Amino acid sequence: MRCRAATAQSAVTRLILLGTAGGPRPQKARAASAQVIVSKNVAYVIDCGDGVARQLTLAGVPLTTLRHVFITHHHSDHNADYGNLIWLAWTTGLSTRVDTWGPPPIEKMTKLFFEMNTYDIDTRISNEGRVPLAPLVHVHEIRGGGVVMSDDNVKVTSALVDHPPVVPAFAYRFDARDRSIVISGDTAPSDNLVKLARGADVSNVSTRRRSNRRGRRRQNARALSPCARRRSAGHRSDVD
Numbered sequence: 178m179r180c181r182a183a184t185a186q187s188a189v190t191r192l193i194l195l196g197t198a199g200g201p202r203p204q205k206a207r208a209a210s211a212q213v214i215v216s217k218n219v220a221y222v223i224d225c226g227d228g229v230a231r232q233l234t235l236a237g238v239p240l241t242t243l244r245h246v247f248i249t250h251h252h253s254d255h256n257a258d259y260g261n262l263i264w265l266a267w268t269t270g271l272s273t274r275v276d277t278w279g280p281p282p283i284e285k286m287t288k289l290f291f292e293m294n295t296y297d298i299d300t301r302i303s304n305e306g307r308v309p310l311a312p313l314v315h316v317h318e319i320r321g322g323g324v325v326m327s328d329d330n331v332k333v334t335s336a337l338v339d340h341p342p343v344v345p346a347f348a349y350r351f352d353a354r355d356r357s358i359v360i361s362g363d364t365a366p367s368d369n370l371v372k373l374a375r376g377a378d379v380s381n382v383s384t385r386r387r388s389n390r391r392g393r394r395r396q397n398a399r400a401l402s403p404c405a406r407r408r409s410a411g412h413r414s415d416v417d
């Protein structure tokens with residue numbers, strides 16, 4: 178089978194791993210969980226571990242191109258900088274709509290984040306002439322698997338994965354015209370993930386180290402396409 182991923186240089190759609198560390202504790206050499214898919218200069222960020230805005234900057238992805246944010250689950254190594262990413266992108270000049278997607282209570286988290294930072298936001302609106310931030314952000318809570326959204330660049334589909342006690346936890350599949358990319362989030366062996374990732378070109382699978390790590394990783398990888406298996410690069414950790 179010929180991997181479409183092999184033509185990466187000519188591909189329009191790119192996956193950049195911004196962080197692959199496991200667990201919320203900051204590490205010297207690895208950044209926390211985050212990745213971005215860039216398609217036609219539109220940034221789709223999946224998970225927002227600590228430092229995601231800086232990691233995007235280091236990767237050369239302008240924060241002003243942020244359009245969608247997807248959260249796989251509410252562990253802090255995946256969402257610690259969820260609000261910060263949007264806030265800092267706005268301070269950098271973002272003035273266009275951002276849609277965010279994830280499990281409950283992402284709506285409440287977003288509302289409280291803006292409330293917590295009202296002082297700075299209001300100051301920048303009055304002193305720097307920035308547009309109001311909250312109206313730019315449209316939050317969508319996801320409770321089950323299925324089509325999440327689609328636009329001119331990608332169709333995004335979610336699947337429930339197994340990450341107790343965090344329920345729900347999601348994997349996301351991005352189908353672009355030139356490739357399909359699957360982001361697993363954290364998960365134990367999951368039939369839903371296997372089904373979601375079937376035929377994908379690239380996958381980023383994260384598993385927990387505790388108890389039978391290799392078996393879990395193999396089981397999830399087994400049903401992915403040969404291309405996807407070669408690209409698996411998520412974290413394996415003792416903590417979530």
Ligand SMILES: [Zn+2]
Nearest residue numbers: 250252363417
């Ligand atoms: Zn987790």
